[in-house]
Amino acid sequence: MDWIRLTKSGKDLTGLKGRLIEVTEEELKNHNKKDDCWICIRGFVYNVSPYMEYHPGGEDELMRAAGSDGTDLFDQVHRWVNYESMLKECLVGRMAVKPTISKGKPWHL
Numbered sequence: 276m277d278w279i280r281l282t283k284s285g286k287d288l289t290g291l292k293g294r295l296i297e298v299t300e301e302e303l304k305n306h307n308k309k310d311d312c313w314i315c316i317r318g319f320v321y322n323v324s325p326y327m328e329y330h331p332g333g334e335d336e337l338m339r340a341a342g343s344d345g346t347d348l349f350d351q352v353h354r355w356v357n358y359e360s361m362l363k364e365c366l367v368g369r370m371a372v373k374p375t376i377s378k379g380k381p382w383h384l
């Protein structure tokens with residue numbers, strides 16, 4: 276089966292049954308194996324394990340971004356690739372927004 280067909284087969288490609296979750300850095304890092312591989316691109320997290328064997332650049336290249344933010348690597352190699360459409364069915368969710376530490380006075384003072 277080719278990749279496009281697999282994405283249209285109705286198979287659950289994230290293992291989350293279509294549910295979208297907020298992903299923390301910690302959680303992202305945990306998914307760094309070939310058969311459980313999440314990659315973040317521009318704030319969106321994808322489960323790329325089902326895509327692994329279809330990636331034209333090979334599994335090892337894809338694994339360089341495993342469990343991390345692959346935006347820079349992705350852009351260095353192929354900015355033009357339409358990953359959003361290709362990996363639509365692999366979307367796990369968004370990165371959770373990190374609480375920022377205020378540098379000014381605490382608001383209550």
Ligand code: HEM
Nearest residue numbers: 314323331332336337339340345348349352353356358361
């Ligand atoms: C996660 C989403 C990714 C998707 C959907 C994706 C998709 C693709 C596609 C469609 C191609 C063929 C491009 C073409 O022939 O013009 C390709 C090639 C390639 N990709 Fe990816 N890729 C992804 C991530 C990455 C990452 C993170 C890396 C590097 C660390 C990478 C490295 C490569 C390389 C080296 C090639 C071969 C380029 C060549 O030989 O011309 N890819 N990828």
